[in-house]
Amino acid sequence: MSEKITFAPISYTGWGSLEHLAQEVQRFNAKKAIIVTDPFLKNMGMTDKVTKPLEVLGCAYEIYTDVVPEPPLAIGEKLASFTREHQFDLIIGLGGGSALDLAKLAGVMATHEGKVEEYLNLTGTKTLNNKGLATILIPTTAGTGSEITNISVLSLETTKDVISHDYLLADVAIVDPQLTVTVPPKITAATGIDALTHAVEAYVSVNASPVSDALALQAIRLISSSLRTAVENGQDKDARTKMSYGSYLAGLAFFNAGVAGVHALAYPLGGQFHIAHGDSNAVLLQYVMGYIRSSCEKRMKDIYEAMGFSATNLSQEEASYACVHELKRLVADVNIPLTLKGFNIPENALDLLTEDATKQTRILARSPLPLEKEDIYTIYRAAFNGEIVEK
Known part of the structure; x- marks a missing residue:
């Protein structure tokens, strides 16, 4: 093909x-x-x-x-x-x-x-x-x-x-x-997780290819190894350089393979509550990836290894669970709230968020696990409660 x-x-x-x-x-x-x-x-x-x-x-x-x-x-x-x-x-x-x-x-x-x-x-x-x-x-x-x-x-x-x-x-x-180098820690964190999300979603996209895979995995390696340092010390030349290359490669990866569920659910958060795009992706990343985990276990194992961890003694299933955990840990380490509650989003907003997310058909079509309206609501509910659930 x-x-x-x-x-x-x-x-x-x-x-x-x-x-x-x-x-x-x-x-x-x-x-x-x-x-x-x-x-x-x-x-x-x-x-x-x-x-x-x-x-x-x-x-x-x-x-x-x-x-x-x-x-x-x-x-x-x-x-x-x-x-x-x-x-x-x-x-x-x-x-x-x-x-x-x-x-x-x-x-x-x-x-x-x-x-x-x-x-x-x-x-x-x-x-x-x-x-x-x-x-x-x-x-x-x-x-x-x-x-x-x-x-x-x-x-x-x-x-x-x-x-x-x-x-x-x-x-x-x-x-x-x-x-x-002068970007404040909060923006460094949000934009960095945004770039990581681009790479992760491109790698599990139904439109992924050997070219986009290579770009995405290298982006994940660079970002995972440098984001914490860039947030803690913005003057660190090596960390800033790795982050810029990581962001650039992630952009090329998702431009060619596309993003999916995380972005589809993030758009309404920005539209309705004016949450920065990077923060919107960050707060949803673990919940979307946790929900679709079973549809892309092998690829999540690859992501886990690209983040710098050994999966030698883990099954694909175990590595995919570990991947979700490490995505969550990275978001927490750069001080981004882990729940919708942390962004002061009320529980009664979940229905309208779901309605708007279902309209992102162009993006949702790339998810390795088809996400229907009830799936999207379940993910928002999980992000509100801070409990990872899966299909």
Whole structure:
């Protein structure tokens, strides 16, 4: 069986790789760029690392900071209009997943008519028909993988939807771990577990392949061996470098194999309660993987070993149980709450969360264990009570 493997056209990775920005801007012969970032990064001077090379090249720029975590559709619509009005020829995204997703959105919507909502995956009626503007994406966190995927996630009233097309792929991704050393422990933890979830779900996905498997397992090795250190000591160069590479590889893995149940159930948590995406994944990871464990025992054994543990004397079943336990322990060690109660989510929210999660059919289809409405409710109930249950 043949398969399509997709990567962003050009990626620069490793400590100091931001030095390649100028040559890429020059290659595009850009005259006017929009830098999509968040106000915090601008206030702390992070944008200077991007604007100085542009100034040397004589490239005009606008810094756009109307970026918020889990950006709602209205923010996307506003940015699309702004980009069309100002005749930019280059998009630069700098920041976490929200900034990068919005930058990708701006790039394609600049050359398309209509509203953003008309292009949404679940409810839209229009299809993208051209690549849009040149786009350079520069992550400042190690987690989302947005710099090398083709989706832009937007929050709706109670859930999330995406625009997904290869036209959203960045022309250039610059993954410089040096940009992540100032990320606070809480965000380091949430984005790190997000990246781990990408790798874990890609590895057990029904769409997994030998290529995505190799990417996912190496991502799990890197993240599992460095996340605790990165949270405890953000200045640790080795830990930050491993996390950036791990996030990048996990992004490539899930872009090609897809994510599944954890993400499907996480989206409503972000939509209804505005919980950061990484935290939403983290609080659900052990419960979803515990519930589907019997459907992917061999692969969970592989994950357990990639996390640095020996399964020589364990059966597949025993190793899969141990894997769930270690996923839980890692989330706990980086100080993320282990239950929905820990995020102040009330018990009476479980029904609506379930209703919205069932709408994520695109994602749920990749689960090795089909998850129906009653399964989803059971998982939310388990996450609320803090008790792992299985099918």
